[in-house]
Amino acid sequence: MADAQRPPDGGNKMFKHNQLSLLQSSRHTSRRPQRLPDLANMPFPLHGHGALPTATGRVHHPHIRRIKPPAAAKSALELLVAETRIAELESALSEALQAAFTDALTGALNRRGFDEAYQRELARSRRNGSQLAIALIDVDDFKRLNDTLGHQMGDEALVHLVKSLRAALRPSDILCRFGGEEFVLLLPETALDEAVAAISRFQRQFAANTMPGCELSVTFSAGVVAKQISESVEDTILRADAATYAAKRAGKNCVVSG
Numbered sequence: 001m002a003d004a005q006r007p008p009d010g011g012n013k014m015f016k017h018n019q020l021s022l023l024q025s026s027r028h029t030s031r032r033p034q035r036l037p038d039l040a041n042m043p044f045p046l047h048g049h050g051a052l053p054t055a056t057g058r059v060h061h062p063h064i065r066r067i068k069p070p071a072a073a074k075s076a077l078e079l080l081v082a083e084t085r086i087a088e089l090e091s092a093l094s095e096a097l098q099a100a101f102t103d104a105l106t107g108a109l110n111r112r113g114f115d116e117a118y119q120r121e122l123a124r125s126r127r128n129g130s131q132l133a134i135a136l137i138d139v140d141d142f143k144r145l146n147d148t149l150g151h152q153m154g155d156e157a158l159v160h161l162v163k164s165l166r167a168a169l170r171p172s173d174i175l176c177r178f179g180g181e182e183f184v185l186l187l188p189e190t191a192l193d194e195a196v197a198a199i200s201r202f203q204r205q206f207a208a209n210t211m212p213g214c215e216l217s218v219t220f221s222a223g224v225v226a227k228q229i230s231e232s233v234e235d236t237i238l239r240a241d242a243a244t245y246a247a248k249r250a251g252k253n254c255v256v257s258g
Helices: 009-031 071-101 111-128 142-149 151-168 192-208 233-249
Strands: 132-139 174-179 182-188 220-226 255-257
Touching: 071 111, 111 132, 111 174, 111 182, 132 142, 132 151, 132 192, 132 233, 142 151, 151 174, 151 182, 151 192, 182 192, 192 220, 192 255, 220 233, 233 255
Parallel strands: 220 255
Antiparallel strands: 132 182, 132 220, 174 182
């Protein structure tokens, strides 16, 4: 019975032969160099968003393509760059012009700015047949202020005057720093008596207030004139200067018309 149940020798040999063949086949396989599959010829699908490997090992994305911009788009981009550059140059030119016509310390117009503003307002006055008043304002005792409290305090006094004037003036009035502590104020469409009243009113308010951050009060003397048709701008300024000098002799901190 035991012999009958044991498999025949041929079966053992066949089992051993098959097992040995598998081991030898595996052993030979491990000794052979592994060959990479030919990825270029593998049947990968060309649709969808998958990445395709190439024979060199690089990855190709069939859904990403290099697109050369059309000529119209390139021209539009160049035009945008040019317009941006032009805007930058215009802004720089505007800042340069403003610096050329503006006093750096106070922000009021300088002499060059005054010349341009005066010609513009004179032409308007002639065109409209309106009057043009001019006031020359001179800070009182400015040299003594600089000598006793320093030039920094003198600069702050000038800035304080300009800020106060701008807060009190009409939008159409034009303030210019003529030099040092002298300022010229153009008052378009303003008669002489109206200009004197406006400057006198401001003068009282200004003298009553001290400079911010200190207890110092600053005053000024002013000469006010009306532009005459036949005279030049130099003659008009000379008359305003003479009226200012008269105000200084009258005790300062006052307004005199000329």
